[in-house]
Amino acid sequence: MGGLTIINTVAAAPPQNVRASARIPIPFAAVRHMGSSSSIRLQTGDALIAVDVQNDFLPGGSLAVPDGDAVVPALNRYLAAFAARALPVFATRDWHPRNHCSFKEQGGIWPPHCVATTRGAEFASGLALPQAAVVISKAVTPAADAYSGFRGTDLAARLRATGATRLFIGGLATDYCVLNTVRDALAEGFEVMLLADATRAVDVQAGDGARAQQEMEQLGARTVRYEELAS
Numbered sequence: 001m002g003g004l005t006i007i008n009t010v011a012a013a014p015p016q017n018v019r020a021s022a023r024i025p026i027p028f029a030a031v032r033h034m035g036s037s038s039s040i041r042l043q044t045g046d047a048l049i050a051v052d053v054q055n056d057f058l059p060g061g062s063l064a065v066p067d068g069d070a071v072v073p074a075l076n077r078y079l080a081a082f083a084a085r086a087l088p089v090f091a092t093r094d095w096h097p098r099n100h101c102s103f104k105e106q107g108g109i110w111p112p113h114c115v116a117t118t119r120g121a122e123f124a125s126g127l128a129l130p131q132a133a134v135v136i137s138k139a140v141t142p143a144a145d146a147y148s149g150f151r152g153t154d155l156a157a158r159l160r161a162t163g164a165t166r167l168f169i170g171g172l173a174t175d176y177c178v179l180n181t182v183r184d185a186l187a188e189g190f191e192v193m194l195l196a197d198a199t200r201a202v203d204v205q206a207g208d209g210a211r212a213q214q215e216m217e218q219l220g221a222r223t224v225r226y227e228e229l230a231s
C-alpha cells in the first residue's frame with residue numbers, strides 16, 4: 001500500500017456547454033398545474049361509488065338535499081371517465097321498509113324516504129349508471145339504520161373482488177351517507193378520493209357539510225374535482 005492519496009478539493013465546475021438560459025426549461029403547458037397538486041390518472045384498481053342518488057334526496061323529494069340534483073351531471077362526468085376505462089362502478093341506495101326506525105312516526109328524525117320499490121327510492125333518472133353497475137341496498141330492515149354503504153352489506157367484499165384499492169366517492173348527502181361511507185372505506189383500508197364537486201349536504205345545522213368534508217380530509221380522504229383528472 002502506501003501510495004499517494006490524492007484529495008481533489010476542486011469544486012465541480014458547471015458544465016461549460018450549457019447556457020444559463022437553457023437550464024430550467026418550464027413548458028407553458030405545465031405552468032397551469034403548478035401550485036395545485038398533480039393531476040389524477042384513473043387506473044386499474046380504481047372504483048367509483050355513487051352514494052344514494054335517489055329521487056327522495058333531490059329537489060321535490062321527501063328528504064330533499066339543497067341543490068342535490070347538481071350531483072347528477074357532476075357524477076355523470078366521472079361515470080363517463082370510468083366507462084371509457086372500463087373501471088367498476090357501484091351505486092348505493094337507501095332501501096327502507098315502510099316502518100323504518102329512522103322515520104319520524106317510528107321515533108326517528110327523518111320524514112319517510114326511499115321506501116323500497118317506490119319512485120322516491122329510484123335512482124335519479126338522469127344518472128348515467130352503466131349496465132354493469134353494482135347496486136348496493138342498505139338499511140333494508142325496520143330496526144337498523146345504515147348511513148354507510150358498507151354497513152350490513154357486502155360492499156367491501158364486492159370491491160375487493162374487483163381488485164379495487166382506490167375509491168372515488170360522491171353523491172348524497174355529504175354530511176350523512178357520504179361521510180359514513182368514506183369513514184368506513186378508510187377504515188377498511190381503501191384509499192379515498194372525495195368528489196367535492198359531486199356531493200351536496202343536508203346541512204341540518206349550517207356548516208354540517210363543511211365540517212363533514214373537513215373530517216373526511218383529516219381521516220385521509222383526498223378531495224378532488226373533475227378538472228384534476230388527467231385526460
Ligand code: VGL
Binds near residue numbers: 147172175176
Ligand atoms: C341519508 C338521511 C337519511 C343519506 C339517508 O343518504 O345521506 N340521509 N337517510
Ligand code: ZN
Binds near residue numbers: 094096102114
Ligand atoms: Zn335513510
